[in-house]
Amino acid sequence: SQQGEEDPQALSIQEGENATMNCSYKTSINNLQWYRQNSGRGLVHLILIRSNEREKHSGRLRVTLDTSKKSSSLLITASRAADTASYFCATGGRLRDDKIIFGKGTRLHILP
Amino acid sequence: EAQVTQNPRYLITVTGKKLTVTCSQNMNHEYMSWYRQDPGLGLRQIYYSMNVEVTDKGDVPEGYKVSRKEKRNFPLILESPSPNQTSLYFCASSLRTSGGLNEQFFGPGTRLTVL
Numbered sequence: 001s002q003q004g005e006e007d008p009q010a011l012s013i014q015e016g017e018n019a020t021m022n023c024s025y026k027t028s029i030n031n032l033q034w035y036r037q038n039s040g041r042g043l044v045h046l047i048l049i050r051s052n053e054r055e056k057h058s059g060r061l062r063v064t065l066d067t068s069k070k071s072s073s074l075l076i077t078a079s080r081a082a083d084t085a086s087y088f089c090a091t092g093g094r095l096r097d098d099k100i101i102f103g104k105g106t107r108l109h110i111l112p
Numbered sequence: 113e114a115q116v117t118q119n120p121r122y123l124i125t126v127t128g129k130k131l132t133v134t135c136s137q138n139m140n141h142e143y144m145s146w147y148r149q150d151p152g153l154g155l156r157q158i159y160y161s162m163n164v165e166v167t168d169k170g171d172v173p174e175g176y177k178v179s180r181k182e183k184r185n186f187p188l189i190l191e192s193p194s195p196n197q198t199s200l201y202f203c204a205s206s207l208r209t210s211g212g213l214n215e216q217f218f219g220p221g222t223r224l225t226v227l
Contacts, residue, residue: 030212040223042116042202043155045215088154092213098143098162099170100216104154 006089006106014111019076021106023089024069030092032065034074037086037105046074046087076108084110114139118203118219125193126227133188133222135203143206143213144186145170146178148199149221155202161186162208193226200224 007022023032031050035043049056049065049072056063062075076083086105092098116137125131137144145160147170157170161180175197177189186205190197200223204216 033215035216035218040200040221042218042220043204043216045217048215050212090155090216098160098168098208098213100145100157100160100213101171102147102155102157104152 006087006103008106009104010107010109012109012111013079015079015081017079019079019083019108019110021074021087021108023072023074023103025072025089025091025101026070029067032063032072033090033092034061034063034072035088035090035102037088039085043088079108079110081110081112084108114217116203116205116217116219118201118222120222121220122223124225124227127194128192131190131193131224133190133201133203133224135186135188135219136184137186137203137205137217138184139205139207139217140183141205141217142183142208143216144180145204145206145216146176146186146188147202147204148172148197149202150199158188158201193224195226198224198226 146158203219
């Protein structure tokens, strides 16, 4: 069963612009994580936000979490060509956070 | 260097021929997991392990087996592979604290084709 669903499925923006991706989930969570994947390679962890947090920053990344709406957003500011990748959210359930559910991902393409 | 390794990286096999994909981590992580990635479906969890001798099913366990005899290793076994198991497989590990699971570290992936 799919828990996280990213939106949009694909996004193309000009270099230097901001990119926003959204993730919706269905059940109560313990935490939510965002990962990046470059072209069929292994996933790289970007940021983890816990259910009692509303916002978190890491460099050019900003993640928000709204547990009342069961949604999260990932903002990448001042995008670069190297940000071209697929981005996934992953949730761990409140009762069983060891069972991880990934969304289908957003493909981000940064245009030069 | 902290890492998760998988072998083999690429494998082409035939239906019914048993195979094992190995996964090893050197970070002393309690939690390990296997995922498969298929176009349009994202990553789906196959099996996971909270610690040695403790394994549990993910969302798509049918046709797979795992074992966790040592903390560092978590092999994925396909007893009788079928073409619908053609996929990209990832192993991952994570530290577990009182606050729950932390970030997962992923291996480079194993691309499996079953003819």
